[in-house]
């Protein structure tokens with residue numbers, strides 16, 4: 001089984017191209033756990049499938065390291081967009097990709113050798129009601145800087161869905177926050193019936209933030225594209241950054257530019273890169 005390993009700001013995935021290699025009745029959750037594990041596979045933050053779509057130009061499915069299927073993946077989308085254009089599937093620089101969290105529209109920026117250097121993605125509209133996150137509580141209300149009890153502790157949280165669920169906590173120092181300890185506690189809190197990604201945000205100015213993530217199903221990663229979008233939405237809702245302007249988000253793996261525009265769409269621009277191509281020897285996997 002041919003694979004490609006790629007990353008977006010260090011958030012890395014094993015990609016299988018199902019446009020060329022259909023995988024019928026496959027246990028994708030088990031396959032994701034196997035290939036993401038450095039002892040039984042290559043090691044990565046998860047697995048991404050590039051598939052045909054009936055409703056968009058292409059379809060992306062994303063599986064976390066623990067095998068759970070995510071509904072969206074901002075860094076993964078930039079990698080998929082680059083792969084599709086570089087490998088001549090996409091002939092236009094603008095095309096659409098279906099995800100479980102909705103259809104997104106991408107625009108790739110190729111260089112003179114027709115290799116994509118940067119990708120801009122319209123990540124669509126953020127969802128803010130408790131019903132859409134999803135989280136327990138009055139379904140129509142939003143969670144903006146709400147004091148929430150998690151086990152023995154309580155946290156001031158803002159919750160945003162970018163097709164996948166994010167809880168955002170604002171802190172004075174992202175590096176000092178005990179993410180390894182608090183991350184799993186919040187990820188698995190019964191407040192979030194589908195679990196949650198936890199983002200920690202330190203505001204540097206009206207147009208710049210620092211962000212670290214504990215990802216649902218993958219733990220601490222170098223970057224989270226949907227999380228960076230959720231962080232900008234949360235910071236805007238709390239009046240900590242200016243609305244409508246491009247916000248620079250510094251993540252451990254690099255930076256993204258995010259803009260929440262006048263039409264309530266969140267735009268993300270950043271890079272994607274190849275790591276390696278390879279082949280899994282199937283009799284050790286199936």
Ligand SMILES: N[C@H](CCC[C@H](N)C(=O)O)C(=O)O
Nearest residue numbers: 070073074075164224225226
């Ligand atoms: N762990 C996430 C999926 C990956 C999101 C992240 N890698 C990104 O770039 O958006 C979830 O289960 O919702």
